[in-house]
Amino acid sequence: MNIAAALARARAFLHRKGIEAAALEAEVLLAHVLGTDRVGLYREAHRTLTREERVRFEEMLSRRAAGEPVAYLTGHREFMGLDFLVTRDVLIPRPETELLVEMALEILGRGDVPGEPLLADVGTGSGAIAVSLARYLARGTVYATDISPAALAVAAENARRHGVTGRIVFLSGDLLAPVREILPPGSLVLVAANLPYIPSADIGRLMPDVACYEPHLALDGGADGLELYRRLVPQARELLVPGGHLLMEISPGQVSLLGPLFPPDTWQYRVHRDLAGRERLVVARKKAPF
Numbered sequence: 605m606n607i608a609a610a611l612a613r614a615r616a617f618l619h620r621k622g623i624e625a626a627a628l629e630a631e632v633l634l635a636h637v638l639g640t641d642r643v644g645l646y647r648e649a650h651r652t653l654t655r656e657e658r659v660r661f662e663e664m665l666s667r668r669a670a671g672e673p674v675a676y677l678t679g680h681r682e683f684m685g686l687d688f689l690v691t692r693d694v695l696i697p698r699p700e701t702e703l704l705v706e707m708a709l710e711i712l713g714r715g716d717v718p719g720e721p722l723l724a725d726v727g728t729g730s731g732a733i734a735v736s737l738a739r740y741l742a743r744g745t746v747y748a749t750d751i752s753p754a755a756l757a758v759a760a761e762n763a764r765r766h767g768v769t770g771r772i773v774f775l776s777g778d779l780l781a782p783v784r785e786i787l788p789p790g791s792l793v794l795v796a797a798n799l800p801y802i803p804s805a806d807i808g809r810l811m812p813d814v815a816c817y818e819p820h821l822a823l824d825g826g827a828d829g830l831e832l833y834r835r836l837v838p839q840a841r842e843l844l845v846p847g848g849h850l851l852m853e854i855s856p857g858q859v860s861l862l863g864p865l866f867p868p869d870t871w872q873y874r875v876h877r878d879l880a881g882r883e884r885l886v887v888a889r890k891k892a893p894f
């Protein structure tokens with residue numbers, strides 16, 4: 605069977621299994637098996653697959669049909685124009701999280717941050733946020749924490765691949781606790797966090813490719829989804845400089861619960877919508893004392 609015929613069969617198979625982007629996913633998986641890109645498939649459309657290639661492609665297709673996400677099958681996901689290694693130890697970076705990075709870059713690019721800015725990425729996972737910030741900011745250091753040592757190993761590999769190892773300090777532990785051990789209060793200009801925010805009771809209702817494959821440690825945000833953020837906000841308040849920013853990704857239904865997290869004597873906050881028009885990002889600014 606040649607490449608064109610294998611693709612046609614795979615498309616039809618994934619389509620029958622209810623995969624929406626069957627054509628695209630068939631191409632991504634075959635390109636991965638053959639070590640080429642999607643254009644390469646069409647350049648070599650008439651080449652016959654070896655038996656080994658056919659077997660590997662069929663195995664990928666059946667794992668995909670069983671619900672395994674494409675990013676775990678290929679080990680890659682693009683985020684902020686960068687290629688990230690992903691394994692089942694980390695959440696697959698989501699396009700909506702790019703809003704958080706873009707907003708952080710805009711805030712820090714306003715130019716009034718002197719010297720070498722210190723930032724934090726709490727719950728770094730694959731390192732998507734920390735590595736993107738380090739890559740796109742000319743200066744500064746990112747303190748990236750995670751409670752999962754396995755996730756931190758993936759993040760460290762992503763930092764290495766993108767040449768920013770020297771710009772990120774990886775720390776294992778709960779929220780900002782490991783940063784508090786090494787930095788004095790009032791050190792950080794920005795704290796970014798895409799922590800688990802799905803209410804525990806909703807985890808079972810997620811799409812099976814999320815619920816069955818992605819780490820629950822990366823999803824479960826407790827009773828109302830805000831338990832980790834509720835603990836994070838006072839820690840961030842202590843570590844931020846006056847006028848510093850806390851950026852948190854949330855689920856749209858949580859906006860009405862945010863008020864008590866941000867007492868108006870200490871914080872000003874706004875909620876921004878993602879490209880799909882959903883309220884997704886909290887940008888909170890620590891007020892300067894009078």
Ligand SMILES: C[S@@+](CC[C@H](N)C(=O)[O-])C[C@H]1O[C@@H](n2cnc3c(N)ncnc32)[C@H](O)[C@@H]1O
Nearest residue numbers: 695697727728729750751752778779798800822
């Ligand atoms: C939703 S994932 C986000 C990963 C990454 N920041 C991203 O945007 O793709 C949340 C991450 O928070 C980590 N995490 C969960 N509880 C934590 C805690 N108490 N302290 C630090 N990290 C935590 C998980 O291990 C997971 O890697």
